[in-house]
Amino acid sequence: MTARPVSLPLRAATALRGGVTMAATAMGYAAGWCFVICAFFIAFEVLARALFGFSTGSTVEISGYMLAFGLSWSLAHALAQRGHVRIDILINRLPRSARVPLHLLSLGLLGVFIAFVAYGGWMLVDESLLFGASDISALRIPLAIPQGLWTAGLVMFLLLIIAMLLENLLLAIAGDERQVERNLASRTYDEEAQEALEALKDGQSGQGARP
């Protein structure tokens, strides 16, 4: 394929999306490790309570905050990896020229919804700050901290949606439908299965399977 001349706005949009994606990936990794830490934290609390009668008295709250953090910080990363679920049985049967507007519409509506939730999150933080609200756990954690981190993840998600929308809109205008499709179509089961097989191979590379 011969390289098409790429317009300046498109190049800028691609660079923007690339930058946001890098940040989103880092946040996704942080979210994943948060779950690992969360597991050890809860396990420690359970054992400490059972064996030494010791506990922070805030397990439920803290692990809930860790979930909120992990959940919202991984949202953007999952989008970049095309991991969010859509029902694509019908649109996969449409011609590409019809699929592209649907991809863009799908992303646009996601943006509308996330903007709404992020706004809600921001109001929540604002309120918690105003009243100096803290939870009822033993540690009296100010709610604005976990809610702020949670909202930050939502805002990042929104930023990535906007950046992707911009880039793919310009791509669609430039007539590069193939690339839009590559960027936005959801993952196929083939890709998922391939990933599982690779994970499996990693596991078995040590000793080799016994037939």
Add this chain to the structure above:
Amino acid sequence: MIAAIAILAVIAVLAGLSLFGIGGLDQGTVLPILVVLVAFAAFFAGGIYIGAALGVLGMLAGFAFSDRPFWAFIGQTAWGPSSSFVLVSVPLFLLMGEILLRAGLSARLYHALNVWLDRLPGGLLHTNIASSGMFSAISGSSVATAAAMGSVALPYFQGRGYDSRMVMGSLAAGGALGNLIPPGITFIVYALMTETSVGALYLAALGPALLMVLLFTAVIMLNSKAAPPPGDRIPLRHKFAALIGLIPVILLIFVVLGTIYAGLATPTESAALGVVASIGIAALEGRFSLRMLHQSAEATARSTAMIGLILLGAYVLNYVIGLLGVPQMIASAVDGLPFPPWVVMLMIIAFYLVLGCFMEGFSMIITTVPLVFPIVMLLGYDPIWFGVIVTMLVEIALISPPFGTVLYVLQGMRRDGKQISDLFAGVLPFVLVYILGILLLMVFPGIALWLPAILGP
């Protein structure tokens, strides 16, 4: 083409359900429901992200029909499930599954079950069911299970004279037991949305899980001609040697389920212990590395985000339709139907079977349960019982021709060059007995409810 027809069928079912209700409702309330349902179908058909479709519908319904400033509570509505302690168990179980997937246990699991089940009429086919079932119970992803078990199992069958239909059918069917066998994450999501007890659901699932294993075994026994006659007896020494390799996994299952059943830990706490234990197992196997843990963590984050986005959308929608009183409207509409409860229940089951053709299991449960659950309660069914039924329906969806994802994953792995119709034919008897299992559960709810009744809190 088939998809279009089926979507129309879904719309017809939905419209039919709400039209039936007209008798019991005034015209003003039917219109909003109908609008929402049609918009629902249009969004889904257009391939909108499910979370966004639910959320935007909620926003539209709120702005159109509510005169209250519902947006003032959106933050709280979305924060609630995001920070729920019950839901914490979902990423933890996912993480446990990802670690175990990478711990390289699948081959050993298959081998150990094989030497024990080899001499049953049907031979390796039983191993397929048992190993897929066990693996999917700890893995949490049906696609990962199908890929893992397919890659391990298929080489065993090469040139051994098994009927390829039954081989593929039993592999698929076993994977469809995973969510039913505790600890499945479907139950956690259901429990979160309906405020039922995860522990009670796990207890209730044991009977039906056993029932399905027996039914699947029966299918294979009846088709024992699909397998070559059993080979030489395997010395007991070898059998126990194979079992030793499984001890860590058996201990893990015991720790996770035992602590839940004994009431020693909440499901979230058990999941956390399970993660730590599975890291220990991986280390014991010599397969633990920071890189492997990092990959597991990343995959967990992605799956959690996927479930999380749908949950956010669903909670926003539920909040708005709750304000509008839609669940009560639908419930009273269904109440006005001139059918006995079991007919309505059959309609609900049929609805799930159709919907399951398009939607991945979690999305299906999160999307439908808020609307269907009040109806089920009104009809006088037990919430725990219905949780088991819904989970079984989700499992059927995974292996139903022509759209079941698991089937395509397995088809992609076979090397004998046969068409997918061969696989469809192989899995069909299992799908049918699965539906039979649901009907049995309708007639004898005790299969599910007996254990929680005698052991529950």
